[in-house]
Amino acid sequence: MDxxxxxxxxxxxxxxxxxxxxxxxxxxxxxxxxxxxxxxxWDEMIAGLSHPDNHVRAIAAQILCNLAKSDPQERILxxxxxxxxxxxxxxxxxxxxxxxxxxxxxxxxxxxxxIYMDALEGRFKKSTLEKNSTLIRYDILQSMRNVYDAVKDxxxxxxxLALIELEEDLKYRKKYAxxxxxx
Numbered sequence: 001m002d003x004x005x006x007x008x009x010x011x012x013x014x015x016x017x018x019x020x021x022x023x024x025x026x027x028x029x030x031x032x033x034x035x036x037x038x039x040x041x042w043d044e045m046i047a048g049l050s051h052p053d054n055h056v057r058a059i060a061a062q063i064l065c066n067l068a069k070s071d072p073q074e075r076i077l078x079x080x081x082x083x084x085x086x087x088x089x090x091x092x093x094x095x096x097x098x099x100x101x102x103x104x105x106x107x108x109x110x111x112x113x114x115i116y117m118d119a120l121e122g123r124f125k126k127s128t129l130e131k132n133s134t135l136i137r138y139d140i141l142q143s144m145r146n147v148y149d150a151v152k153d154x155x156x157x158x159x160x161l162a163l164i165e166l167e168e169d170l171k172y173r174k175k176y177a178x179x180x181x182x183x
Contacts, residue, residue: 001037005030009041012048012059024059031066038070049082054091061086061098068108076105076112084119092132099139103146113147117159120144124163134172137163138179145179157183 004026011023045067048060061083068076083102089095106116120140127136141160148156160180167173 001040005037009044012063013051013053013056017055020055020059024062027059027063028066031063031070034070035067036070038067039073039075042067042075046079046082049086054089054094057086057089057091058094058097061094062101065098065101065104068105068112071108074109074111076108077115080105080112080115080119084123087123087136088130096135096139099136099143103143103150106143106147107150113151113153113156116147117144117156121159121163125166134175137167137172138176141176141179 008023008026008030011019012027014020014023041063045060045064048056049064051057051060064076064079064083083098083105086098087095087102089098102116102120106113120143124137124140127133127140130136141164144156144160147153148160157180161177164173164176164180167176
């Protein structure tokens with residue numbers, strides 16, 4: 001890993017929000033393609049999921065999701081539950097950022113796709129008891145749509161449509177269905 005990347009990784013935990021945001025966008029951009037330094041930072045990203053600063057938690061979660069494509073050892077399979085826990089973060093914005101990035105794990109491979117789909121199905125079903133449940137459900141279905149668009153697996157579409165049918169409020173069922181129109 002080059003020094004600039006390492007500096008940005010260190011700046012993720014900065015108290016200076018501008019520096020932290022610059023670091024986040026730099027690393028997010030770097031990890032859009034596979035990188036060879038995944039395991040140099042893996043454990044620090046896992047640790048970041050429980051950091052006291054919710055910005056660090058959100059950043060660590062999104063970076064881990066991006067690193068799933070650079071994970072030949074499939075560590076994400078062992079650590080995926082820690083990411084799912086961040087989707088329940090006390091700070092809804094943190095939870096939502098993680099939830100919206102999870103789809104990147106779902107396209108990293110068949111095993112990753114299975115744990116992703118199983119987790120999001122469970123998350124969808126249990127979300128009715130949570131504040132902001134309709135946003136959570138919408139994000140889950142959008143995430144599944146992102147995976148579907150990337151891998152074109154009809155089982156993903158079928159699962160999403162089945163989850164939509166679980167919604168009791170017709171208004172929200174219609175809203176969720178808009179994500180899957182035109183297929």
